[in-house]
Amino acid sequence: MQYYYGDKNVLRALDEAEFWKRQEIEHTSVIQLVTPNLEERYVTGLNGFGLQFSQMYAELVKYVESAVRSRGELTTGLYNEIAMAVEMSIKLSTEFVEYLNTMLSQSKSVQGSTSSQTVINHIIRESQYFIGIDQLLFM
Numbered sequence: 621m622q623y624y625y626g627d628k629n630v631l632r633a634l635d636e637a638e639f640w641k642r643q644e645i646e647h648t649s650v651i652q653l654v655t656p657n658l659e660e661r662y663v664t665g666l667n668g669f670g671l672q673f674s675q676m677y678a679e680l681v682k683y684v685e686s687a688v689r690s691r692g693e694l695t696t697g698l699y700n701e702i703a704m705a706v707e708m709s710i711k712l713s714t715e716f717v718e719y720l721n722t723m724l725s726q727s728k729s730v731q732g733s734t735s736s737q738t739v740i741n742h743i744i745r746e747s748q749y750f751i752g753i754d755q756l757l758f759m
Contacts, residue, residue, distance in 0.1 A: 630694070631687055633757040634702050637709040638684055640750035641677040644716060645670055647743045651720075655736040657729045669716055676709055710754050713747045720744050 648670035652658060658666075683702045690698065720740050723730050730736045 629757045630702055633706045633754045634683055636754050637706050638680040641673050645673045654739045655729050655733055659727055662723055662727055672712055676712055679705055710751055713751050717744050717747050
């Protein structure tokens with residue numbers, strides 16, 4: 621990772637958040653694909669996260685477009701809005717990681733599939749990476 625953003629780390633954090641929300645949208649589907657007998661409550665939960673990720677992604681794209689239009693010269697109001705969106709993005713990813721850990725420990729379908737466990741553990745590590753990077757950049 622490059623640290624040349626200087627006082628523009630909020631823009632780097634925004635870029636990371638936008639990228640990882642798109643990944644997390646896909647991850648909710650991948651888990652269901654590798655775990656075909658997943659219990660309905662986990663399917664419902666993953667679909668709910670997918671929807672939340674999609675909504676967050678759309679909001680983050682809006683802020684990326686605003687930052688581009690401002691040529692990186694953010695007003696205080698825009699900076700604060702971006703900061704709040706990044707914080708919410710981190711919070712959502714944290715909740716997702718907790719949910720996936722619950723799936724690993726409680727879902728019989730996941731426990732019965734080494735492939736599902738491997739994929740979910742990989743997805744957890746990726747979401748934790750995003751959380752760590754954005755906290756480092758911005759918090």
